[in-house]
Amino acid sequence: xxxxxxxxxxxxxxxxxxxxxxxxxxxxxxxxxxxxxxxxxxxxxxxxxxxxxxxxxxxxxxxxxxxxxxxxxxxxxxxxxxxxxxxxxxxxxxxxxxxxxxxxxxxxxxxxxxxxxxxxxxxxxxxxxxxxxxxxxxxxxxxxxxxxxxxxxxxxxxxxxxxxxxxxxxxxxxxxxxxxxxxxxxxxxxxxxxxxxxxxxxxxxxxxxxxxxxxxxxxxxxxxxxxxxxxxxxxxxxxxxxxxxxxxxxxxx
Ligand SMILES: *Cc1c(COP(=O)(O)O)cnc(C)c1O
Numbered sequence: 001x002x003x004x005x006x007x008x009x010x011x012x013x014x015x016x017x018x019x020x021x022x023x024x025x026x027x028x029x030x031x032x033x034x035x036x037x038x039x040x041x042x043x044x045x046x047x048x049x050x051x052x053x054x055x056x057x058x059x060x061x062x063x064x065x066x067x068x069x070x071x072x073x074x075x076x077x078x079x080x081x082x083x084x085x086x087x088x089x090x091x092x093x094x095x096x097x098x099x100x101x102x103x104x105x106x107x108x109x110x111x112x113x114x115x116x117x118x119x120x121x122x123x124x125x126x127x128x129x130x131x132x133x134x135x136x137x138x139x140x141x142x143x144x145x146x147x148x149x150x151x152x153x154x155x156x157x158x159x160x161x162x163x164x165x166x167x168x169x170x171x172x173x174x175x176x177x178x179x180x181x182x183x184x185x186x187x188x189x190x191x192x193x194x195x196x197x198x199x200x201x202x203x204x205x206x207x208x209x210x211x212x213x214x215x216x217x218x219x220x221x222x223x224x225x226x227x228x229x230x231x232x233x234x235x236x237x238x239x240x241x242x243x244x245x246x247x248x249x250x251x252x253x
Contacts, residue, residue: 015057021245022061025228029239032232041223041232044089046242048073049249052080058245059084067091067110067240071098078105091187091221091240093161096120103128108144110187110221110240113163118174118181121145125180145175146187146221146238149206151199162188165206172213185219185237186210196227200234207235 026043033040046067047055055066055077064085068074069092078088087107094102094111096119102109103124112118125143132139150162163171175183186207190199200222210217223231225244232239243249 011053014054015060017247018054018057018245019061021247022058022063025225025241025244028228029232032229036233038232038235041236042238044091044221044238044240045245046091046224046240047077047246048092048242050246052077054246055081055086056084059086065089067242069093071101075101075105089240099124100127103143106143107141108146108184110146110238111148112145112171112175113148113161114167115171115174118145118171118178122178122181125178129180142180142182144184144219145181146184146219147171147175147210148187149203150191151188151194151202152191153194165209168206168209169213172210172217176214183210183214183217185217185221187221187238189224190222190227190230196230197234200227200231200236204234 029040029043042065043063044065044067045058045063046069047058048069058066059081065087067089068077069090074088074090088105089108089110090102090106091110094109094117096117099117099120103121109121112121121143129139147168148162149168150164172183175181186203188199188203190196203220203222207220219237220235221238221240222234222236223239225241228239228241
């Protein structure tokens with residue numbers, strides 16, 4: 001048996017670790033933004049694989065935006081942390097059949113990469129609004145949609161993990177046609193085989209294309225733990241940081 005208070009001590013140690021890691025990441029963002037002479041992007045802390053208790057600690061440290069990449073895990077955590085005013089960002093591959101669930105808790109989806117998914121999200125958010133109305137719950141803002149693009153040289157239309165540049169206008173128009181979706185901007189993950197600066201320049205070019213369709217769609221979700229400086233320099237407005245805030249992800253077998 002562990003000594004009395006051992007659990008509480010472990011919790012304190014974890015809270016201290018999260019506070020230190022978060023402060024270090026915030027400092028990196030501050031330094032990078034100053035160097036690039038750009039406003040500081042919003043930090044979305046990606047909490048996948050880490051428990052709701054960590055998210056609660058982060059909320060206590062002032063984190064408002066959290067990211068998740070699997071619906072089951074996100075739905076459970078959002079339900080457990082319903083008392084906190086958190087904004088949940090869905091950042092992973094999204095199957096159309098999960099749209100209904102995601103619409104219940106998410107404020108933003110960063111992985112909108114095909115027209116059928118836009119349709120599914122439109123119906124899901126409309127249904128969710130209707131449910132809230134019937135149950136006398138407060139109305140929710142439109143779901144912020146980031147169009148996800150693949151940045152590889154051979155990014156083909158319809159490929160996994162992001163649309164191609166050729167699809168940008170059609171996707172943007174699809175989101176704009178919805179009354180319950182809001183076109184926030186674009187998102188990408190830098191491919192491994194490419195310098196992040198090159199990848200993010202490509203994303204900024206795609207962002208310019210999307211803005212010819214909707215000038216208000218200025219958000220750029222780019223930058224993870226390993227490449228946040230390059231993302232800030234390129235003009236990211238949202239950073240999605242996981243491991244540098246939470247620590248190495250547990251290995252799942
Ligand atoms: C996990 C994940 C992140 C965070 O990655 P880190 O390298 O841990 O910072 C960002 N974006 C997406 C889409 C992710 O799945």
